Amino acid sequence: MTSFLAFLALLSFSFSVNALYFYNSTAISPTSWINSASMPHTADYSDGSTVRILLLNVNPAGYGPSFAAGFYCFAPCNSFFFSIFIIYATEINEGIWDGSHPQVIWTANRSHPISENATLQLTSESGLTLHDSDGSLVWTTYVGKSSVTGIYISGSGNLVLFDINNYSIWQSWEHPTDSLVMGQSLAGGQRLTAISNSTNWTEGKVYLILLAGGLFGFVNSDPPQLYGQISLYSNKSVDKSVLMIFENGSLYMNSSLFYFYHDSEILIKLQYATNIQYMRLDSDGHLRHYGYDSLSGQCNILQDLFTIDNCSYPTSYGNYGICKNGQCICPVGTSGNYFKMADDQQPELGCSALTPITCDVNNHHWLTINNVSYFNYGDDAAFSRIDEESCKISCLRNCSCKAVVYRYFNGDSSDGRCFPLSEVFSFENYQPEAPYTNSSAYIKVQVSPSRVGLGPILGSTFGALLLLVALVSIYLVCMSRINEAQDKDFIEQLPGMPTRFSFEELRMATEHFTKKLGEGGFGAVFEGSWDNERIAVKRLYSIEHGKNDFLAEVKTIGSIHHINLVRLMGFCADKLNRLLVYEYMCNGSLDKWIYCSEGRVPLDWPIRFKIIIDVAKGLCYLHEDCRQKIVHFDIKPENILLDEMFHAKVSDFGLSKLIDREKSRVMTRMRGTPGYLAPEWLTAMVTEKVDVYSFGVVIVEILCGRRNLDYAQTEENRHLITILEQKSKSNELFDLIDKNLADVEIYEEEIMNVMKLAMWCLQWDSSRRPSMSVVVKVLDKAMEVETSLDYNFVSSIPMMTSVVGKEDQSASLLASTLSGPR
Structure with a gap:
């Protein structure tokens, strides 16, 4: 029986090669397709997009929305992607209707578009491999030691590689990109990641992840910022093995039917799906439920699954934009403008700084924006509960901190939550009915040289700063002399030492050792900043080394330089404190x-x-x-x-x-x-x-x-x-x-x-x-x-x-x- 099915599939595929308008849902290995305008099953759409169909599973009715796999490009058609898409097709007329432009629900090579004459190969050894026109490998399924007999596109949009026994070896459903179709599952910890925008299909900043308790929408930054959540409830406990299935317009989790609830009202209960429906995380952060109209061929938005206001999305108006009454405005301070629209014709792109921010603390200035709310309030316990001034100081000392949002408790500036932002997305202006309106944002901006030292007030301020610097310098000199006196005997014997820091200097550079990068048996490592350079400071647990031994070993290690050794920039040997200062490595540990x-x-x-x-x-x-x-x-x-x-x-x-x-x-x-x-x-x-x-x-x-x-x-x-x-x-x-x-x-x-x-x-x-x-x-x-x-x-x-x-x-x-x- 299996051989007979394989024979039928092979026979039908031979027709698909030779018949101009014959579509097939199955292909047998080995097979190859060259992305070319001369491909027989090509369709151009009114929106400028093009599909070149390799496999098509026509709707059981013989016409209507159908799943296909092939090469796709959006207008202007300069590059292609190997994708699964929904088109409106018919076997009766042996053609494709232009009811709605193709809806892409999966893409193999989002980060690497291909050109004309790229090749997709199906082999028994490797499964599918995609090579660009220059022969470079772009993407592959790789199936290990399994032997691939063929491939098919199912009526539910699943691209499957199968073996001689018709068992699935690889399937696209197990590798979701930004969409889920009916019957497809999302396992705990799996993500849907939106594209960057409609003309850039690389992975964007917005992603959706399934965790115990529901679906969570994040915008990727350091750390990620939560913007949306859909709680999923049932009479069963949910753990890390949670599995969600989007089926018949409803969501199933752990084989129990789930609905979305909010304030005891059922918000989402989809009707039984007789036509193709799917959910997609779009580049603007919206999680939308789409469905096809079988008569018009149009794809419509059925509902937005995140029940939050448009202004509450992180990218509603780009970076630094403030959403006010559906319009974008840029932050403005009492002393002038520090921002401008990134593009006057595209307000959704947000605002950009007139003067780029640097790590020079002396040239920083706070731009205060009152009565704004920010989307990232998902977990209050994850953020510091400190007074407002300490919140601002902690950000000022951290080069990676671009702004803080301070949420007051009972209107008290001495008691609240401090939300530091390493990347600033959209704000929302005060709305009487909005949550978290009792808050302010403090945006770090750069003071331009023309604003420094122009008046008597600035002059006196500058003089006061000089006096403060002088006092601090005297203090540091005194402390340095004490240290030098303690270590004089062996410092004189160790020329070429790395930079020596006092413990207080490293404590300030690391913001009191608050941002821990890691910890091991020898000590803990903290991120810091010194002379506009990010550093990693290791505070050793053990103090068994005598000071002579410690300094001798520091000199030895500090004198070696190799491209594959992390550079030792300095050290601290202050009483019982032993610290080492290394160069900062932005991608962290292996x-x-x-x-x-x-x-x-x-x-x-x-x-x-x-x-x-x-x-x-x-x-x-x-x-x-x-x-x-x-x-x-x-x-x-x-x-x-x-x-x-x-x-x-x-x-x-x-x-x-x-x-x-x-x-x-x-x-x-x-x-x-x-x-x-x-x-x-x-x-x-x-x-x-x-x-x-x-x-x-x-x-x-x-x-x-x-x-x-x-x-x-x-x-x-x-x-x-x-x-x-x-x-x-x-x-x-x-x-x-x-x-x-x-x-x-x-x-x-x-x-x-x-x-x-x-x-x-x-x-x-x-x-x-x-x-x-x-x-x-x-x-x-x-x-x-x-x-x-x-x-x-x-x-x-x-x-x-x-x-x-x-x-x-x-x-x-x-x-x-x-x-x-x-």
């Missing part, structure tokens, strides 16, 4: 990217491979190119930082361990992180090969997209290195590769070679592991991976030893806390 957390887009293989090379080169420099060998002892994704171009740099190497070149081994108490510790830590006699082992664990995590020790997994899947050992012995290593890695088939050979390199680094016997210089050569393809590897990465012998939990704190530790179960 762990935030390789575990696909926070809804981030998975890194592609070229970026992952470049990160592995960068880390290897940084470690090679520490081990082999410094005057004293530096062993890191805590290599893990949290200590690998990424800059704006995703170049990787090793961090937290400052106070690891300095080893003389003539020493082959060193005895030290255990330090590091469970899951990344080499087995020789059980003897306390270690070499730089402990870093090689940890590096091997990091490689495996990058390749597999998960942590080595993951206690959220079942017991048999908890330890990744154990699974690696099993898969290596059964020759099933490819099964471990991260499923979010979309371009595996292109780089399969390189990926598997890196996997073998990781296993070389994970050898139980440290003498069999490669040096980091050899690792670099393998990655540069100047050497081959060792072939006679021991695949017993874990030991079955339980052991105990005296080690440390945090650095150098004695505790009894099982062998399982090293790289994992043994």
Whole structure:
């Protein structure tokens, strides 16, 4: 029966190739389509858009709104997207009606439009692959070891790849973009992300996410700002496994029918859908429910699912715009204008600053806007409850803060909520019936040079500031001399030290250590600003280092410079305080990217491979190119930082361990992180090969997209290195590769070679592991991976030893806390 169905599908597809007006919903692999104006099933619409249909599932009635897959472009038709769209079609007239322009409900390549003569291929090995006209890979489904027999577009708009048994291998419904059609589900944590605008289909700032309790609309900033919420209730508890299904005009969650409620009134209860309906998160933040009129062929908005005022959307009038009576106005201060309309012809674009903001605190000025409301009041508990003046000061000291909204309690400026904004979206002017009207906005603006020092008032102010600076300078000089007197003996012996900071300077630079970037066994890291430059300040927990040792090690580390090591800019050794000042890395640590957390887009293989090379080169420099060998002892994704171009740099190497070149081994108490510790830590006699082992664990995590020790997994899947050992012995290593890695088939050979390199680094016997210089050569393809590897990465012998939990704190530790179960 299966073979007969396949034969029919193949037969019908052969007709679709040769008959000009014959449409089919199915294609059999291998097949390829070239995006060309000569394609037989092309339709141009009155709005300037064009569709080139590859697959079409005509409405069961023989005419009406139908789902199709193919190439789509909007006016002016300069570039194309491979999309699923709804068109008004008929088999009776063998054509397409121009009832309404195509409605796109899914797109494969939103971030990379293609040109004429691009190619879409369907193969049994890779599924669908999309290449631009220059041959570059744009998008692929990649199906692993599965074999694809064909593809079809269902009558409900699902694009499905199937195997010889007609089982689904891949389907578009599992990868939603900005829309849901009837019957499609949205799993907990999944997002719908709107396009930027009608002429820019890259992912915009607005997204919708399903969490326990309902649907939440956010505008993406740092941190994201909540603007809309739809609570979903039932008689069943809802947890993280929540699943929503948009079906027959209603929403189902965990197999229970849900309606939206507000003030005990049912707001949304859609009628049974006899025609095509769908919901879409549009670029303006509205979540709209659309439906087709079967007679006119028009697609109409049935309702807006977010029941909030138009002025309450974050992008209603762009950045800094104030929505007043349905019109956009720019913020105006008593001392003049600081903003202008971004485009007088397009008020929805908002306002732009006349003078760009900088991080120079001395040139900042507050522009006060009273009686305005702001949409981001979703969680009061997440924001500081402080007085108004402290709210403004905290923003002034933070370079990334652009404005604050202060919400009063009972009209009291000494008691309220402080909402700092790293990106300012639209405000709403005072409305008597609007919530949160008892608030004010303080927008940070830049004072232009022409406004400084022009009058006696400004002159006296400037003089007062000079006096204040002088007093502060005297105080700092006195404190500096005290510190210099304390440290004179060894400072004179250590020329070339990095910048020395007082504890008070770093406390102010970090706003009293309020913005924590991360925390580990050695200390916590805080974001700060110094001389208009963002910095990362690490406050060490341990004070066991004597001041001489601390300063000597700071001098050593401060004198080394490498592109793949985070730069040490300064330090503080003030009484019992030990702090290190590093350059700031805007993309944070690697762990935030390789575990696909926070809804981030998975890194592609070229970026992952470049990160592995960068880390290897940084470690090679520490081990082999410094005057004293530096062993890191805590290599893990949290200590690998990424800059704006995703170049990787090793961090937290400052106070690891300095080893003389003539020493082959060193005895030290255990330090590091469970899951990344080499087995020789059980003897306390270690070499730089402990870093090689940890590096091997990091490689495996990058390749597999998960942590080595993951206690959220079942017991048999908890330890990744154990699974690696099993898969290596059964020759099933490819099964471990991260499923979010979309371009595996292109780089399969390189990926598997890196996997073998990781296993070389994970050898139980440290003498069999490669040096980091050899690792670099393998990655540069100047050497081959060792072939006679021991695949017993874990030991079955339980052991105990005296080690440390945090650095150098004695505790009894099982062998399982090293790289994992043994």
